[in-house]
Amino acid sequence: MQTEDKNKGNLMMDKTVIRFDHVTKMYKLFKSDRQRFKSLFSKQATYKEKIAVNDLSFSIQKGESVALFGKNGAGKSTILKMITGVTYPTSGEIIVNGRVSALLELTAGFDPEFTGRENIYFRGQLMGLSDAEVRKLEPEIIEFADLGDYIDQPVRTYSSGMKARLGFAINVSIEPEILIVDEALSVGDSEFKKKCTEKINHIVNEEDVTFLFVTHSTGVAKAFCKRGMVMRLGTLLFDGDIEEAADFYQKMLEEDAARIARIKKKRGIFTE
Helix, strand or coil: CEECHHHCCCCCHHHEEEEEEEEEEEEEEECCHHHHHHCCCCCCCCEEEEEEEEEEEEEEECCCEEEEECCCCCCHHHHHHHHCCCCCCCEEEEEECCCEEEECCCCCCCCCCCEHHHHHHHHHHHCCCCHHHHHHHHHHHHHHHCCHHHHHCEHHHCCHHHHHHHHHHHHHHCCCCEEEEECCCCCCCHHHHHHHHHHHHHHHHHCCCEEEEEECCHHHHHHHCCEEEEEECCEEEEEEEHHHHHHHHHHHHHHHHHHHHHHHHHCCCCCC
């Protein structure tokens, strides 16, 4: 792995908000549900091991803005799931210090029978906020979501876009200490997407928030982040300045494309 010395242990530990220490995540891939069920009672169940993240170590300091690059299958989603506590490492240690707001699955955690307003309080409680804290944030959330009278209608009557708008508004309004954003996120129309981008930009530049941005776009990453990490097949290949990380990732993509083209040519597969 290529890395810059400044990203290693020369920063104060009390400023570290995310730390992975030799983290490995292995998934068991079973041939059938029967084998999966059998594994609960026997060690003889048949499965294959899939290493999603392999011996990963890094730390992110308070206030840093970090882009996480990688193709599909690089381990990015697994890293996010471990940071947010959705899944746990097979080995190694993960430390997360601070309130995490993850703009990943925005529609998760809603009760379809509750109104939008009631779900604001419901989601707030799931995030560890008191009713008083949610009440203070409620006007800002409602204004940002811009759902009009639908805010007092059951969420089961919402479109997926409306639920995503409400989810985004809640997540960016809870005063997160660690903000995680997945580029694949698609929220509403172009006007609302612009508003979302401006809000994230404000949080990153004006508030003392640690920002982790999962992306394929080097251009967007440069606009938001100062540090970049490049993952490939569960392994961290590069960790350093965003410009250098973007160049490293772009070169990796070009080399992969050239290798695939050579393989296709060798096998007589031609594409336009």
